[in-house]
Amino acid sequence: MQVVLDKLMALGAKPLETLTPEQARSGPSAADAAKAVAATQAGKAPSGPAISARDVTYPGAGGPMPARIYAPAGTANARPLIVYFHGGGWVIADIDTYDGGARGIARETGAVVVSCEYRRAPENKFPAAHDDAVACYKWATANAASWGAGGKVAIAGESAGGNLAIDTGIAARDQKLKAPSALLLVYPIAGSDMNTPSYRDSANAAPLSKAGMMWFVKHVFAKPADARDPRIDVYKRARLQGLPPTIIVNAAADPLRSDGELLAGALTRAGVETTRKVYPGTTHEFFGMDAVVANAKAAQMFAGSELKKHLR
Template structure:
């Protein structure tokens, strides 16, 4: 399941790495408007676009969505977490599409790929290290997958770190984390911060440059990557030189323009996000935690510069836009790149979607630029 959405990681994190590569298809009727916290929200002021017909996927993206539908997945919000983790993912759809087109389905080659475990807050954490061609010491990136804190794993999100390693020339350490509902919020945040501290302490042993470390996350993983940048400042850790946040969960407002516009989108939609929240938090009020509703924070000054990559057809698009505004208001350099005609989970689909390949290259270029800055 490259997908199990989500991340995608708690609702604001990318309910994805996120939130979400195990997304399903079947359209669902969106529930009454609500905040993540579940309380009725005051009517929000929507831009005309928010009430317009939902945007349409371009031909390449639609081909992936059509293939995902053919795989017969059930709506995640109707399943148990264990059942959801077994559903076909967007990554599966990409592979099936490539097969139907007679194209190779082998993963993008990287010079060296190694699976390991590292100590975590609640026990060993699986990681996968991708080392590209070249001579060290290389920059190092901690990559955090999506999945709404509930689904997905290192295999689901294998394509993104491969592409990032080659595009950035950096060693990518892709980390897993404890997932809900077995381990509820903030377990995943604790594990990913532990992984960042491990990278700081072990970069040189990996052939990396300990002074050039960045963080990247998708969906829920984007949320946790952003939180690492904040924790590094607050705990006086070495700061990442850059943070790349791909459609991050960054707010707890399910009445935002993009939630309204994409309430029934595929592969991520509003009912799925509500399902992630239900399984990740002890109660919906926890989504107001500043580690989730990052865009509402007023203390973002001094965190690492950010690149925020967004998809047009995504409930989380407004989260990323709001986070960019909050960072800029705090004096933090934030670059936003939005791709029209594509959906949540498009990043990492470079083998089948040209805009995904463009986004991967853009993220790599932004990282290279940050690593080259004295």
């Protein structure tokens, strides 16, 4: 993990809080650093089936949006469907940045994975991304059969995408959409409290720090009260009863680690089957770095194994 963080610094990454959103989007990402490290380590191709990917467009809540469909090689019929949301604090990053996580989930589960782009802040304030996430879920579940995915469905996401994933699961319950069989939340944003243990012990972590999270909040919400919306302050304010089995993956050195712990507790109290694992020696963004970070591959295998239990 450290070699990736060192490479990120060598690529010229600057603290988010010193940048404009446009500068942050054009600067090097942790995924860029992982790819640069992987390029120096020949012969470490991912194991598992080959994954094809094609880009499409879906009808977002505010207009057409990009999506990417990942399909494992083979002729299996009625594969499961996993609708996936990338991270980036609802401000930066896109489906390209988080290709590694989505591709890894497809490889470990054998499912068709649909990675949904969504409108980003500050151009589109909260809840634009959440509205797009629900729209993409409706579209993906309606069209799954055309991609060979006629089986069960799960919802997954990383960071801000983990927040979109659980909120889309809640929307599916409340709006009586196709019911997901599982949720996978990778270091999700699940609350608005920035005084939790991990916000204290990982305040200066890289690539995500407490100051970086404050920068996201500044750009995402039109007014401070928005951070207390149940879609953001999930573990305190959302109604969690009736959600499907939920898998939570956390990094050890991450301001969001406690969000995962507090959400797991709230889900358990609500009667939701919940499994959580914290990976030592890792930071935010590690999940898609399976080519260079051993615990990223372990996390993908764990997530895939847990998802398959519920997607059979």
